[in-house]
Amino acid sequence: MKLTYGITTLDTKALDKSEFSQLMTESKEAIAAFNKAHKVESIYTSKLEEMSQHLAKFxxxxxxxxxxxxxxxxxxxxHERDDALGTLTALVRAFSRVKxxxxxxxxxxxxxLLKNYAGIAAANYEKETEGINHLLQELKKSTYQTALAKLHLEAHVENLMTAQxxxxxxxxxxxxxxxxKVPSQSKQLRIQLQEIYDFLLDFTAIxxxxxxxxxxxxxLRDHLNTIRSRYKKRKAVKKVKEAI
Known part of the structure; x- marks a missing residue:
C-alpha cells in the first residue's frame, strides 16, 4: 500500500455524493474531537469552521x-404528444369492426401504417421524435390522406403535428x-471541501x-487513515481455473 507521509491513498473522486459526504462528516468529527482534546494549532479551528459551513450546505x-x-x-x-398519438391510434382502431x-x-x-409505430411513445425522446416525424411524413401521402378524410381524422393528425x-x-x-449551465453549487462545494480536507490531512501528516x-x-493521522480505508473501492478478484 502506497503511503505519502503516512497517509493512506484514496481516490475521493471515485466516491459518489453520499460516500463523499460521509467521509467528510466522519473526518470532521475526528479532527474536531482531536482539536477539543489537545487545543494545539489554531489552523485546525479555522479550517474546521470553514469545513462545517461548506459541509452543511453540501x-x-x-x-x-x-x-x-x-x-x-x-x-x-x-405527455401531450403521447396523448395526441394515442388518441389518433385509438380512433383508427375504433373502425376495426366496421364492415x-x-x-x-x-x-x-x-x-x-400505425402498427409500424407501435410502442414508440415508450421510447426515449430522440427515438420517439424520429418515429413521430416519420409517421407524419407518411401521413402526407395521398393514399393516407384519402383514408384520413374517409374516417374524418384530419384534425387529429393536425393535433399530433402541433404537439410534436x-x-x-x-x-x-x-x-x-x-x-x-454553470457548474452546480454542489460541485463547487465539493471542490472546496476537498481542498480543506486535503489541507488538514497534509498538515496533520507533516x-x-x-x-x-x-x-x-x-x-489523529491513524484515525483519519482508518476512516479513509473504509472508503477504498475493492476491485473484483478474477477467478482463475486450474489447468486440467
Whole structure:
C-alpha cells in the first residue's frame, strides 16, 4: 500500500455524493474531537469552521431533486404528444369492426401504417421524435390522406403535428439551457471541501513527521487513515481455473 507521509491513498473522486459526504462528516468529527482534546494549532479551528459551513450546505442539496422550468415544460410537451398519438391510434382502431367497404379499406390502410409505430411513445425522446416525424411524413401521402378524410381524422393528425412541434421547441430550449449551465453549487462545494480536507490531512501528516514525540498527531493521522480505508473501492478478484 502506497503511503505519502503516512497517509493512506484514496481516490475521493471515485466516491459518489453520499460516500463523499460521509467521509467528510466522519473526518470532521475526528479532527474536531482531536482539536477539543489537545487545543494545539489554531489552523485546525479555522479550517474546521470553514469545513462545517461548506459541509452543511453540501448536505442540504444532497438529496434534493432540482427540476428547471424547462424540464417541466419538456415533460408536459412529451405527455401531450403521447396523448395526441394515442388518441389518433385509438380512433383508427375504433373502425376495426366496421364492415362497409370504403371505411374498412381506410381502416386497413391506416392500421397497417400505425402498427409500424407501435410502442414508440415508450421510447426515449430522440427515438420517439424520429418515429413521430416519420409517421407524419407518411401521413402526407395521398393514399393516407384519402383514408384520413374517409374516417374524418384530419384534425387529429393536425393535433399530433402541433404537439410534436411544441415538443421539439421545448427540447431545443432545454438543450440550450444545458449548454449554458454553470457548474452546480454542489460541485463547487465539493471542490472546496476537498481542498480543506486535503489541507488538514497534509498538515496533520507533516506535523506527525516533524514532531514524532507528539504522539497525538500520529493518533489523529491513524484515525483519519482508518476512516479513509473504509472508503477504498475493492476491485473484483478474477477467478482463475486450474489447468486440467
Amino acid at each position: 448536505q442540504e442539496g444532497l438529496h434534493q431533486t432540482k427540476a428547471s422550468r424547462l424540464v417541466t415544460s419538456l415533460d408536459q410537451a412529451d 362497409e367497404t370504403a371505411t374498412k379499406e381506410a381502416y386497413d390502410t391506416l392500421a397497417g 412541434k411544441r415538443f421539439e421547441e421545448a427540447y431545443k430550449e432545454r438543450l440550450t439551457e444545458l449548454k449554458g 506535523m506527525t513527521y516533524a514532531y514524532p514525540e507528539r504522539s497525538h498527531y500520529a493518533d
